[in-house]
Amino acid sequence: MVNIQELDPNASPLDYFGWELRRRREEHRxxxxxxxxxxxxxxxxxxQIETARKLPTREFSERVDAALGTGGTFSRLIGLVLRSRLPSWFQPVAELEVRATYISTFQTQVVYGLLQTPEYARALLAVDYPDKAEEMVAARLERQRALERTEPPALWVVLSEAVLRQEVGDREVxxxxxxxxxxxRDNPWVQIQVLPFSAGEHTGLMGSFTLFRFDDDPDIFYTDGYDQGHMTANPPVIKERSVGYARLQATALSVEDSAALITRVMEERYGDPS
Structure with a gap:
């Protein structure tokens, strides 16, 4: 069993959280x-949290801040803790989501992470990470706080129709x-389009990708890999993929027609069988 006195607060954000929690608790006797x-x-x-054997939640952190009068210390720390539970190769992408002014993404198989429900995310993550699924779900939900900022990024999502029809979890999920x-639909900063099967061949057939734009930094192109991602700020790549994304948007259904297709698939494919 880990002795909390042996925790190194510099070892990881989780260790620091546990170390600081114990210190503040003991200050209050x-x-x-x-x-x-x-x-x-x-x-x-x-x-368990003080000994870094259990991952704290945001709710736990906010309650600790209220009980100990710590001025939001643990509510701020929890973001670092949860992001540290993301795969190391993906952590820079999560940072881009926090800093971006515009995010444009095309997804071929699954819903973009910032728009996933906890149940959907859990079903996906449990396939490859059954022992870590819960903490990875928490980390994914933490990413979604980027959309809750005072000035959130403008998020434009184009989903292949396959995303709607690929059953993840079960019908209820x-x-x-x-x-x-x-x-x-009523969020002015989020636009969702569906690229229907009837579009045929298109510029996104090589796979999912995301473009990040910033106020003062170069644009970044990112694409997923199995155990790592690839990102670049190479201007020719940014130009080619930006044009490709514009073509996907032009080929996809309108936002209104996309919502109608999502509704139809939801009712016909995943509706209550009773």
């Missing part, structure tokens, strides 16, 4: 159980996911 009672959890959970996509 509280036992783990007393703090647990104050934030509606067990003393055992507090101990898919029904919830497609309903979630429809919920963005």
């Amino acid at each position: 509280l036992t783990q159980q007393q703090l647990g009672d104050a934030i509606f959890c067990t003393g055992s959970l507090v101990g 898919m029904r919830g996911q497609l309903a979630h996509l429809l919920a963005f």
